[in-house]
Amino acid sequence: MTETQVDIEDEGISEEILSELSKVIIGKKEVLENVLISILSDGHVLIEDYPGLAKTLLARSFSQVLGCAFKRIQFTPDLLPADITGAYILNRKTSNFELRKGPIFTNILLADEINRAPPRTQSALLEAMQERQVTIENDTMKLERPFLVIATQNPIEYEGTYPLPEAQLDRFMMKLEIGYPDADQEVEILEARDARKMDEFVVRKITDAPTLIRMQRSVEERVHVDKAVFKYMVEIVRQTREHKSVQVGSSPRGALALLKLSKARALLSGRDYVLPDDVKSVAIHALSHRLILQPEQWLSGGKTSRVVDEILTKVPVPKAD
Numbered sequence: 057m058t059e060t061q062v063d064i065e066d067e068g069i070s071e072e073i074l075s076e077l078s079k080v081i082i083g084k085k086e087v088l089e090n091v092l093i094s095i096l097s098d099g100h101v102l103i104e105d106y107p108g109l110a111k112t113l114l115a116r117s118f119s120q121v122l123g124c125a126f127k128r129i130q131f132t133p134d135l136l137p138a139d140i141t142g143a144y145i146l147n148r149k150t151s152n153f154e155l156r157k158g159p160i161f162t163n164i165l166l167a168d169e170i171n172r173a174p175p176r177t178q179s180a181l182l183e184a185m186q187e188r189q190v191t192i193e194n195d196t197m198k199l200e201r202p203f204l205v206i207a208t209q210n211p212i213e214y215e216g217t218y219p220l221p222e223a224q225l226d227r228f229m230m231k232l233e234i235g236y237p238d239a240d241q242e243v244e245i246l247e248a249r250d251a252r253k254m255d256e257f258v259v260r261k262i263t264d265a266p267t268l269i270r271m272q273r274s275v276e277e278r279v280h281v282d283k284a285v286f287k288y289m290v291e292i293v294r295q296t297r298e299h300k301s302v303q304v305g306s307s308p309r310g311a312l313a314l315l316k317l318s319k320a321r322a323l324l325s326g327r328d329y330v331l332p333d334d335v336k337s338v339a340i341h342a343l344s345h346r347l348i349l350q351p352e353q354w355l356s357g358g359k360t361s362r363v364v365d366e367i368l369t370k371v372p373v374p375k376a377d
Contacts (some may be wrong), residue, residue: 066271067326070096073121073262080117080257081110082248083241087234090341091118091206093324097316098272099229100185100205102170102220102345107210109234115166115206117257123264124163124202131173137180141190155192160184161199163265167207171217178224181205185227202268222304222348229313230338231345271323279319280329284374288332289314292339295367296347302363304348313342332373340364 070092077088091114094101103111112128119126129140142158159165160181170178184190188199207228209220225231237245249255263271289311297305317338318330325334344360 066274066323069263069267069271070324076121076260076262077114077117079248080259081114082244083237084110084234087114087232089324090230090232090338093317093320093338094230095122095202095204095268096271096275096320096323097229097313098202098204099313099316100207100227102225102228102231103206103208103234104211104231105208105234106212106236109236111208111234112166112168113257114234115164115208117259118206119164120259121262122164122268123261124268125265126164126166127159127162128166128168129159130168131170131177133172133174135173135177137177140177140180141184141192144193155195160190163200163202163204165203165205167205169209170207171209171220174218175221178218178220182224182227185224202265202272222346225345226307226309228345229317230341232341275316275320275323278328279322281315281319282329282374285318285330285332285335286315288371288374289318289335291371292335292364292367293343295371296343296364299363299367301350301353301358302347302360303350306343306346310343310346314339317342336368339368 073092074085074088078085081088091101095118103114105111116126116128129135138158140158140160142156142161144153145156146152147154167181170181184199184203185205188201188203190197190199205228209217293306293308293311293314295305296302296310299305314335318334321334321338322328322330340361343364347360347363349358349360349363
């Protein structure tokens with residue numbers, strides 16, 4: 057199979073995935089594309105938005121369409137790290153300790169309302185998100201690929217919550233918002249529910265875990281990035297560190313996120329090379345959660361997304377040769 061044929065096949069699978077998901081998540085094609093781009097980049101996603109906007113449904117639907125194992129953890133203040141990773145339990149019949157694996161041993165993990173658990177519990181995800189492995193007692197176990205975390209949090213209820221520390225926010229490839237549907241889309245949601253005659257959705261499986269892994273490898277191996285585009289990515293990230301409204305800018309991990317997401321965006325568009333527009337389209341979602349504003353900025357309601365947008369308008373776009 058030639059490189060061109062692989063790219064065409066991957067583009068076709070991606071389009072089929074988005075088409076199937078659009079039947080369930082109505083009117084949110086851009087959100088679906090961004091989640092798929094993050095998955096193709098082998099990156100985790102943080103979704104912050106109001107209740108009832110299909111955050112949980114989105115994660116579950118992706119797992120079904122991708123043919124991947126799925127587990128959900130409802131984060132609560134009394135959740136313990138062992139509730140996520142698992143623990144060794146004494147088998148009274150054999151008098152031996154046996155490993156009872158936690159829900160983290162899956163392909164797609166939904167961490168629902170992640171900021172409702174205390175930092176000690178949140179930190180149970182850190183090793184898994186970065187190294188794709190879990191350490192229980194003195195045993196380290198590799199997680200089966202693909203392993204992706206889709207986490208959600210509510211932006212309006214802060215009582216009894218524990219904000220994610222910067223080290224954990226930095227582990228997420230993207231931070232997204234879903235947003236309310238417009239009037240026509242909301243009518244379409246009601247019509248679809250009435251025609252379905254039930255609350256449950258039936259989502260068709262499009263691909264499987266081995267194919268998803270192959271598509272992730274295609275992003276890494278087959279999409280070319282010109283040196284001028286590398287410099288463009290780096291300049292955007294460096295500007296986040298020098299902006300007057302920013303106290304702490306993006307680390308090099310932000311530049312790596314730009315690289316991976318831009319390559320996945322190119323593949324989704326049927327190209328084997330990255331354009332500056334690919335970088336622009338993912339920059340806000342890839343970088344805004346990695347910035348800390350100056351105190352006076354966040355006290356006055358400033359947003360990191362506006363800072364990244366301002367930087368994008370100022371950094372010169374590389375010209376085609």
